[in-house]
Amino acid sequence: MTTYCEAILEAHHWLMRERPEVFCIGQGLWSPWYVGNSMRDLEKEFGEARVIDTPVSEAATTGAALGAALGGYRPIVVHPRVDFAVLAMDVVVNQAANWNSMFGGGVPVPLTVRAIINRGGEQGAQHSQALHAWYAHVPGLRVVMPSTPVDARDLLIASVLCDDPVVYIDDRWLYEAEAELPPVAPVDLRAIRPRVLRQGTDLTLVGTGHAAAMCQEAADLLEDVSCEVIDVPVINPMVDADWNVLRESRTRTRRMLVVDGTWSSCGWAATVVAAMGGGQTLTLPPAPAPTSGELENEFYQPIGAAAVAATAMEMCGA
């Protein structure tokens, strides 16, 4: 069995081994914590010229990664917390996302920005955020949220091999999740559609990243409600073929609950409900994350498996 965290490390090994134009750059890549172990010892195996630890400069580092991407490389720029990736927002939103379009097309921008949702443990407001909706708002960015070890590995590989800028967001709450991993077979990121993780008849649960895992757990908890669970690993762009998977399910079950591990305002859950013409959502309350353990438990309660299960039962009148 391989954990989600080990799967990410495996993806790095595969990419660095198979593709000489891949390199990693970011803060903490030589630190003993190795980005939650997801990049352990990479610099020892592949050298510090390809696994580059950097000054405390998110904007310049991300900008440099973009420049290197224009120069023929496939960099993975790592932000061990998405909260810090905010400091590089110009590079991602104004530059990387627009680069191909605003110059009339024709030059690939194979940049992968890996940012991690890393929260809980009383870390507080600036070490807890899930900001995927910010990125998913922007045309030109592909936004990837793996919920399983297989996707954590295969979609990181797909992101790096993609010729467009990709924001790949993994979640530390999933790092211990385990699965059997088949041998690597590269997939085209553009071909990734929402996945029906479990078939059911009473209600459709939809999530991305950690929220998809919570939907699965909730479905396990529910004996009297038959849940269909759909994981959406790529939340931008979402095209007709993606919406059709969700629509078909909702037409069958007649009920849809969208779970998103962040705030609701202008968020992904609202986008799904709008596209489907209905459904309920579970998101975080509109407040910064508290530190106090008790408040923290209360804060995250709405996006936990128990809350998902309870809401599902309510919706089904069970």
Added chain:
Amino acid sequence: MSKPDAARLGALGDASECHEPVDLAGLTAAEAQAMLERMMLIRAVEERIGEAVEAGEVQCPCHLAIGQEAVAVGVARHVQEGDRVFGGHRSHGHFLALGAPVESLFAEVLGKDTGCSRGMGGSMHLRDMGHKFWGSVPIVGATIPIAVGTALAAQMDDSEAIAVSFFGDGATEEGVFHEAMNLAAVKRLPVVFVCENNLFSSHLHVSLRQPADSTCRFAEAHCMPWRRVDGNDVVIMASAMNEAAGHARTGEGPFYLEAVTYRWRGHVGPREDLDVGVKRKDDLAQWKRRDPIARLAAGLGVEPDWAPVRASVAEAWRQAEAAPAPAPRAHLERVFS
């Protein structure tokens, strides 16, 4: 000679100085003539764009660099195959100095499909990879770290290519400028930073924005060699670029050039008197005596012949005007590669 003060422009910042003819300093007349013609082309192109803006023929915001032509042309003289040059909102001159076609610039500001950015960029988003111009964007300072990244790529390639990053004095007030300088210095990346210090960011004089008027102090802070030069003397400009590029190309790391210059027009658009006050009007008259074109012509002992330049510019404009607009929905097909 003692080292100049990294924080003060001194005589270079004084409009009443540096009016003398350019010293060719060993350059052949033909070489100097070629640079003169390139500067005249840039001037004539920008004047034509200015007229078009005034006449309402061009809608996109155009930031003219009239008066600053020597910086672009001097730097371009030492840009080689494989190098990667980046600019900002005021980059027509950078683009043309590298030899990119006038017609593709005109077509771009007119929003035509034959524009260098296929009508997706306008004046502020120019690119011509074939002429080593990798991109200009209007977010101030934004291309500085990107240029540094292309230098990182060149270093990883083990090539002799360098990155050239053009920006203005205003960009040195952006945080990312300092981050990028530090990153380039600590990784010894082959990049030449070219600060066009024209004393103004938009309408605001440097004295109202910074505690000292020279940006070379930032190079000192990042342990980087630097030179401050008369950016209106194309020979001195080229010579400084030769030194800077040689330094970067031979693995010695980044180099910082501050080119002291002045823009004759307002921040945006063709007017000389918009968004600037009376004081600038007096200064401008002085600065016009530092005209890089007139000074080089005087150094060469020639009278600039504008007629053929203007004729070729007029022809390029006609071609651009006749070019087709982008196809409908083209913007929807370029979101991804």
